[in-house]
Amino acid sequence: MRDAGESNLKLENFLCFAIYSTANALTRAYQPRLAALNLTYPQYLVMVVLWEQKNQAVKSIGEKLGLDSGTLTPLLKRLEIAGLITRTRDRSDERQVLIGLTDAGEAMREKAESVPLAMGKAFGCSMGEAKTLRAELMELRQKLIASIDDAK
Amino acid sequence: MRDAGESNLKLENFLCFAIYSTANALTRAYQPRLAALNLTYPQYLVMVVLWEQKNQAVKSIGEKLGLDSGTLTPLLKRLEIAGLITRTRDRSDERQVLIGLTDAGEAMREKAESVPLAMGKAFGCSMGEAKTLRAELMELRQKLIASIDDAK
DNA sequence: CACAATTTAATTTTGTGCAATTTAATAGCC
């Protein structure tokens, strides 16, 4: 077991590295396609969630994207400064902050329609392949999340 | 095209989000398994690369992991402070910094052998499934990287 | 040989991402 040749510790055998480095490549690939919108990839995801449903609490956005307030709060403040969203306390439950779209944020949606098309080409795989791969990954994601508590 | 129901901009259709959020879940899942080694997941990857081949330039590590010096330099400094690696300028080419393993860094490898086994269980899929998925992702990664220049 | 172009790594800046703590508000319970 001492030789790396027989070890489990070979990078090229790692499914984890494939996920990790593909995700990094993904962010880099999105960057030029999002440059016209002046959005980062995580910011783009937040906008997608808001285009699907205007006016959501931070919590709700976080659940959909799997991100917590430590990540979302500064990101949302940047989107607010950019004039794309509004942040207002929920009057009926002051713990919550409701996120809404400004006119500019709403208007950006039309421009953004081209992004999935451009990325679809970059992926260079069929719709069917994409669906299968997506489903496999989301299943893996669930297993990973479920395994976290066991390991603690 | 105005209704989100018919739009391309639906989060649940996004292969990219599946990759992104699986990668996030991955880091979280590794954390408790790496806690005993006091390593983060990217630090662990660097150690894996060094266990495969001692004494590499920063550039070489960066190519294998798809990371640049902006990410690696501070990470490597932390590993140096932790006493796991050494950083020395290449005497024959002073631009390069050679990274080597300390005895402690070398010794950690044995402890680390258990990590891929534990993560294999967390993935909850067969060796064959893992290999297929890994290959699909690495192919996708290549396509994404290749597409970046086109988009600029 | 000289000099521009390239290469390599470090540095700086901006933006996530997560854990842990804090603060404020709500909900449950006696």
Next chain:
DNA sequence: GGCTATTAAATTGCACAAAATTAAATTGTG
């Protein structure tokens, strides 16, 4: 009604990740 537990955001601290800039060294070309 008051106490406790829970929930939602924000905050803090630390660690990536990428782009842009800088600095040093090497390479290529005339």
